[in-house]
Amino acid sequence: MSKKLLKWNEDRTLFPEKNSEGKIDVDYDSHKFMKIWHGPQHPGITGNMSLELTLLGDEVMDCETHVGYLHRGFEKLMERRKYIQCFPIVCRVAVPEPDFNEYCFASAMEELAGIEVPEAAEWLRTLVLEMSRLQSFLAWMGGQAGSLGQGIIGQWTIYLRDLILDRFEELTGGRIYHMYMLPGGVRGLLPDGFRQRMTENLDEIDRFMKDVKKVMFDNAVFKKRTVGMGVIDPAWIHPFGITGPNARAAGVAKDVRKDNPYLKYPELDFEPVVGKDSDIYTRADVRRRDLLMTVDLIRQIMAKIPDKGDIRAKTPNVLHWKVPAGETYSRAECTRGEYGYYMVSDGTEYPRRINVRGPSYTHAVALLEKMIVNANIADVAGLMVSLHTYPPEIER
Amino acid sequence: MGKEYIEKRTVISPEGNPIEVDPLKDYFCDAAPKSCKSASGIIEKFANWARSESLWVLGFGTGCGAIEMRPLMTPRFDAYRFGIQWRPTPRQASVFVISGYLSVKTLKRVVRSYEQMQNPKFVVALGSCTINGGMYWDSYNTINRLDHYMPVDVYIAGCMPRPEALLAGFDKLKHIIREGRGEGANKYAENFDWYKGNQKKIIKDWDMPDYNW
Amino acid sequence: MQTIIENLQKHFQVVSYHQQRENLGFLIASKEVAVGLITHLRDYEGFAHLVLLTAVDWIEDEHFQLTYLLHHPEKKVDLGVRVMISRENAEMYSIHHLWEQARTYQRELREMFGINFPGSPDVDKPFILEGWEEIPPYRRDFDTKEYSEKTYFPRPGRETHDPAEYMKKKLYPNE
């Protein structure tokens, strides 16, 4: 009763009718609409992109995503570099998880060249990929809470992320860009005492995630802002090419690690995390459980990883490495979805063409433009962050 | 995409009267910036001290360096201790951190944001890519030298620079400001035509006024 | 995978099929049948997920290769459909009605390769580049280094070497 009393009876007859394409006809001269640019100079935007919003009152009527602010022309640059010269630049394609670029590049190249990677190297690659997922999830969680005005979560999770970055530094020598997975293997074995420190960090993360759950996920205001907001219809999954946690939150258990197992994932025990309601809250919760699963996976990997062994396969002289002609596609499951490299070789020392398939490509443009219509302007930031889009992998 | 929104046109006002609008002239002030005199002696020194101890950084992540800005402002490195704070609008910010490579499309927005900042303003450029192009020296879409387009106070080398390097860079910037050498805004005003010429050479669809406040 | 291809050969003329690995294959289709083939794959064979759409510039052979990479969510296999189109007046039928995100890919290809997709929404709008006046940058005959040196005021002092020769000169000067 009281709920019904307090609920405003929304009169939508004042809103313009939608045309056959599902959009409204915007007539700026009617002085009803306002056009607003959300980004690129905007703290609420993920990375460097912009949304051109058309508002009627507080509601978004139309949206167009503008990308290209981060375009460096990687695919062109790689065409005029030798394979080994491509290796240091591929990780720069996407900042939050550079290792997926390295892995996809290396595995595509190994497949074309027919190189078998030693077992120890495969374990190390699995470890680095999972660590990369972990730190990316942590950074995202801060962003999601921050987009709804809860800055404290960001402080905690970035602190936890720094711990993982320390381990990265210890293992690979780099904080953000690691350049660890060479074509044919990896660059180094686990340092002494790495397991011990990693275990301590994982315990710390476990402890903090309990607090994060209490403060963020059990929070009444957070629930009020996110439950029922920004629902992805499961029927959109294939037409929009949605992958990763965004698809899993809609109840579709799509996980490249299970579907097309790579590296050592078949030997690890895990089940894809699946949500039900597909709103912002569910997506956040799926990512949180995915994060905890990643912590668990790292523990499993640490138990199985060999301390020594061959870490690099025999490769030709990298400066004169002619990769046999052919084409292939290699993929991996990153935090945002399916990450893939499509590589075409024409049998020379230079790649013919490399195409990067970033998951944000579909999430940030086609899907976001559709989802954002009829959202409140205050929810735009939260909605965009909940898709976990990252512009550099759209435009490369 | 059409550029009709910057062309002269007639708009019907809510009262029904037609109004002639020339957006570039009417919506912006395009007078060239003027070099500002600094106050003299001890007052300027005091002002410079205050400026150096209160660096308000514009929240514009232009490139991948932006990912290291978050650790910088969070527990491990905590730049707030040194008077470095975020500011979401260019009007209120005094430091522009160019975090990494600039594509031409971003440069256009960066120039606009830079011009909206108030004198004195400082530019810190991160990463090798702002110095000489770095990894992307032969890319067709990223600039090679930032100091051709706007005055730069401090360059921080590295790909990408670690937060410690950023802190050291900010420390250097503080020294520069305290010594009264942080006059980038005046330099921009004095060499305005040169900077504008360089910008216009690479920004092909120039659809904004020459200077926008 | 093999059964899918055999099924497919009943309806369409598949020029050549190449099995890259057990869950990835590539086939070549002609420009005319390609969209029909892809629709068939999506609707009857269950390749519901468009992984990527990209182009390769074979400048020596005077054609572009378009690759439609499709994924089968149940059988977990991928099939790449390669379509060769002429480099002159490059044009291809649009598939934006099959997948929503295809229009984004087609906008990008229009801009970066100059391949036209008539009918695709917003295909002529600039997507990544702004005010680009040269030939589309991903074409092989566009030289990015030359353009960069001409345009962006390279800072003097940078030297570039071919890594193989430079290493040889440095490490084995006597050979």
Place this chain on the structure above:
Amino acid sequence: MGTIVTKILYALLTLFIVTNYGLILSGVVHKIGARVGRRHGIRFYQPYIDLIKNYTFRTRITHGIMYYIGPVFRLTGGIGLLLFLPVIYGSPVFDNFSFAGDLTFVLYFQFFGVLGMALGAGESGHPYSALGVSRGLAQTTAMELPLTLGVLALAVQYHTLNIHDIVAAQQGSILHWTLFTNPLAAIAMMLSFLAMMGRSPFDVVLAPQEIPIGPPTEYHSALLGVLQLNRAIFPAAKLILFMNLLFGGATNWGELIIKTFFIYMWSVFVGIAYPRFRVDQSVRWYLGIPLLIGVAAILVVKYF
């Protein structure tokens, strides 16, 4: 004649002390927030440096004469609120211009700054300012309702519109505080207090993630300095108001500092732990339970 001059001088002294207290308090509160996030946070005197820096900017642009009204009205609201409050109970020096009807006056000044800001920020023509202003006005209007009902309940309870008398009535024992004699009104007012301080969950007006940063988007250099000064004075004045109305006032500066600090902590702790409401949600929230509590407070005072 002599008395009014001394009174003005005393008021200026109060203003000076409260301004400094407000500046240091905002620095300390920043630090407390930072500690929850495991940081050291800003130096406690950082607000002073920021203030000086903003006044030393060399350029300033204008959007017309109405544009200046924003900061001026805002500062007037802050100082006006303070000047009509008895800051220290029983002290002739820090009694300010408290007079018989100052309770209504205070309610008015509370809203005055927001209105001025709306006029000025609207003039700047920035869409984010416009959005922020409409949000701010909607939320302030909703938040005023429980606050006004609570204040009226106090007026009915103490049969006076003079803050000085209200403070006097609460002296003697901690149990004489309005907090204990009229808990319903106190609850309604303390819920309104959350939105008055502009912290989460009611900071959507300034939400930097959506509309950076709301009404003051276009204000810069000295104009921003004025706003910042007000951000020190206004919260301090509001804290003193709530201390006077609900927590028995203060008879010396030490008591004032302790009491206002703990009142501030109420909004700080809530602010740190919660994300922000959308403006329609916060309006709905204020028109729900807090409004009912406010009505109940009046009914209780009137009929029991």
